[in-house]
Amino acid sequence: MSRKRVVIIGGVAGGATLAARLRRVDEQAEIILLERGEHISFANCGLPYHVGGVVAERGSLFLSSPQTLQTRYRIDVRTGHEAVRIHRDTQEVEVCARTTGVTYRLGYDHLVLATGAEPIRPPIHGRDLDLVFTLRTISDMDRIIAAAERHPGERAVVVGAGFIGLEIAENLHHRGLQVTLVEMMDQVLPKRLDRDMAALLHQHLRSQGIDLRLRQQVSGFFARERGGLTVELGSGDALNASLAVLAVGIRPEAKLAAEAGLALGPRGGVLVDDQLLTSDPHISAVGDVAEVPAFGGGTTWVPLAGPAQRQGRLAADQIAGLPIQYTGIQGTGIVKVFALTAAFTGKTEATLKREGEPFHSIVVWPSSNAAYYPGASQMALKLHFGPKGEILGAQAVGASGVDKRIDVIATALRLGATVDDLAALELCYAPPYSTPKDPVNVAGYAAGNVIRGEEVVTWRDVMQRDPITTVLLDVREPAERASDRIPDSLHIPLGQLRNRLDELPRDKKIIVYCAVGLRAHIAVRILEQNGFQAANLTGGMRLYAPVRDDLKLVGA
Ligand code: FAD
Numbered sequence: 001m002s003r004k005r006v007v008i009i010g011g012v013a014g015g016a017t018l019a020a021r022l023r024r025v026d027e028q029a030e031i032i033l034l035e036r037g038e039h040i041s042f043a044n045c046g047l048p049y050h051v052g053g054v055v056a057e058r059g060s061l062f063l064s065s066p067q068t069l070q071t072r073y074r075i076d077v078r079t080g081h082e083a084v085r086i087h088r089d090t091q092e093v094e095v096c097a098r099t100t101g102v103t104y105r106l107g108y109d110h111l112v113l114a115t116g117a118e119p120i121r122p123p124i125h126g127r128d129l130d131l132v133f134t135l136r137t138i139s140d141m142d143r144i145i146a147a148a149e150r151h152p153g154e155r156a157v158v159v160g161a162g163f164i165g166l167e168i169a170e171n172l173h174h175r176g177l178q179v180t181l182v183e184m185m186d187q188v189l190p191k192r193l194d195r196d197m198a199a200l201l202h203q204h205l206r207s208q209g210i211d212l213r214l215r216q217q218v219s220g221f222f223a224r225e226r227g228g229l230t231v232e233l234g235s236g237d238a239l240n241a242s243l244a245v246l247a248v249g250i251r252p253e254a255k256l257a258a259e260a261g262l263a264l265g266p267r268g269g270v271l272v273d274d275q276l277l278t279s280d281p282h283i284s285a286v287g288d289v290a291e292v293p294a295f296g297g298g299t300t301w302v303p304l305a306g307p308a309q310r311q312g313r314l315a316a317d318q319i320a321g322l323p324i325q326y327t328g329i330q331g332t333g334i335v336k337v338f339a340l341t342a343a344f345t346g347k348t349e350a351t352l353k354r355e356g357e358p359f360h361s362i363v364v365w366p367s368s369n370a371a372y373y374p375g376a377s378q379m380a381l382k383l384h385f386g387p388k389g390e391i392l393g394a395q396a397v398g399a400s401g402v403d404k405r406i407d408v409i410a411t412a413l414r415l416g417a418t419v420d421d422l423a424a425l426e427l428c429y430a431p432p433y434s435t436p437k438d439p440v441n442v443a444g445y446a447a448g449n450v451i452r453g454e455e456v457v458t459w460r461d462v463m464q465r466d467p468i469t470t471v472l473l474d475v476r477e478p479a480e481r482a483s484d485r486i487p488d489s490l491h492i493p494l495g496q497l498r499n500r501l502d503e504l505p506r507d508k509k510i511i512v513y514c515a516v517g518l519r520a521h522i523a524v525r526i527l528e529q530n531g532f533q534a535a536n537l538t539g540g541m542r543l544y545a546p547v548r549d550d551l552k553l554v555g556a
Contacts, residue, residue, distance in 0.1 A: 004110060005107065006319055009113055010116055011077065014114035016312075017308070023075060034093070039079070039137075039138055043063055047061070048168045051135075080098045086257075088283075092105045108282070112315060121246055133244070133245050134247070151227075154177060165245075179209075181213065184248075187214065218234075228243075262279050262283065274293055275318050287308035345394050360384070366443075368400040378516070381439050391417060391422070401434070422443060425444070459539065459543060470508055471489075473491075476519065480541075490504070501530055509535060510532055511534075512524055
């Protein structure tokens with residue numbers, strides 16, 4: 001193999017993975033890793049959990065040291081060295097050694113951009129105050145912890161309820177601070193979760209004592225005379241806080257690439273093809289800086305650690321001359337929100353609507369494992385699928401077993417499976433782990449029913465229904481109805497339905513609901529076989545009620 005010089009800019013998830021893999025497949029290459037910070041290969045995903053003390057040992061966040069990469073992989077690691085310009089004409093990078101200020105030029109045969117993404121600091125008054133933080137690096141984390149320690153028991157304001165906002169809010173709460181979480185949109189995780197699934201998280205966040213302010217913006221941060229901040233919201237509220245964390249999003253750190261004239265994608269990332277090559281065949285890009293092929297077509301930008309490491313590994317193979325094809329990102333992710341977990345894969349309802357393709361959705365509430373076994377809990381599992389049963393996306397929120405089900409569906413989606421394939425999957429079962437019909441099978445059955453003609457409606461359809469043409473039918477037991485109901489609904493418990501069919505109109509569609517959708521499904525089968533037009537409220541009252549309550553609080 002030729003001895004080529006590969007220079008990698010950025011030494012964390014994408015860059016460090018690439019460097020180590022490249023050495024494993026090319027013993028001859030000269031590999032130089034430039035990292036402007038002090039640390040390489042640290043666990044950025046673990047930062048919020050050290051803030052909360054869940055990860056007690058700060059040192060455990062350092063996954064690999066420059067020495068390890070040097071001795072084990074013979075990689076020339078240069079921390080504190082920042083790439084400041086790329087000269088594509090001469091294939092050189094201009095590098096600044098930060099401690100000395102000395103600048104030098106480094107030639108390359110192949111260059112890799114693994115510069116990641118930077119937190120956005122929106123143009124809000126006071127955003128540069130000492131107590132207004134973002135969280136990307138170890139030193140960001142250290143500063144947040146120091147500020148929290150100076151003012152125990154006081155308030156922290158977290159701005160933005162994406163992954164990082166949710167994680168840092170939970171962990172500041174663990175540290176004993178009162179937390180206000182401010183989000184401009186009407187839901188948490190707006191890019192990843194549907195509105196109804198997010199409502200389940202809203203309810204839980206509030207129950208944990210998080211002061212959740214949706215559809216609110218911060219209008220300014222002001223230093224208080226005796227220390228701390230006042231955070232003003234667009235609503236006029238002013239909150240006293242000991243610190244604030246801006247987690248309103250990140251953007252690809254693509255300045256070097258843009259200045260070098262490399263093609264950027266619509267989301268501002270460095271555009272790469274299925275070889276992870278940029279518009280210059282001597283330059284690859286991986287991780288959060290790269291805008292990559294989307295699984296199923298087009299390009300996408302999903303700044304997560306799994307894709308960054310996968311891309312790093314594949315790009316190393318490509319540089320070493322091995323055949324690769326990057327098959328794209330489908331968007332699988334997970335986040336812990338106190339006692340709940342939210343996970344998702346594929347497209348959301350909003351994306352599917354925007355794309356204009358026909359799709360159906362169902363929500364089921366299967367048990368994580370045998371209901372009689374300690375620790376079992378029901379999860380909300382939502383599936384989006386096309387008219388032929390093709391899996392388009394899935395989301396789940398629950399206390400346990402959510403990760404496993406979304407991982408199974410993510411795998412099925414990747415392999416082109418249909419909802420009937422989900423029903424047919426043979427998955428492991430014993431009471432501590434699952435139910436004989438695994439939640440994935442249950443979702444497959446419910447979706448298969450829809451493909452074969454059963455009509456389901458959503459909470460939105462119920463809220464917007466026309467009472468002239470539809471009636472609502474509650475098939476729960478009287479005690480359940482007494483605790484909550486949808487107004488103007490008829491009530492016939494499922495067990496009495498066959499004997500009371502003459503009470504129902506034959507000239508209207510009957511939307512049937514129960515607690516989670518199972519009894520309603522049975523009722524729909526009875527009604528349809530008796531000549532009625534019926535539909536099931538998918539997800540039942542257990543989904544409808546939190547969405548309704550949430551919309552009342554937040555506004556539609
Ligand atoms: P980074 O890891 O950001 O590394 C880029 C490196 O490049 C940086 O160290 C930077 O200093 C260096 N650099 C940039 N420009 C230059 C230059 N000009 N010269 C030299 N060096 C340069 N993802 C998940 O999948 N799950 C999670 O739970 C999760 N949690 C997260 C929590 C937090 C707080 C954060 C910040 C991120 C989290 N992520 C999570 C995202 C994940 O960490 C990133 O997707 C991943 O680290 C991206 O890897 P990367 O190599 O592209 O960029």
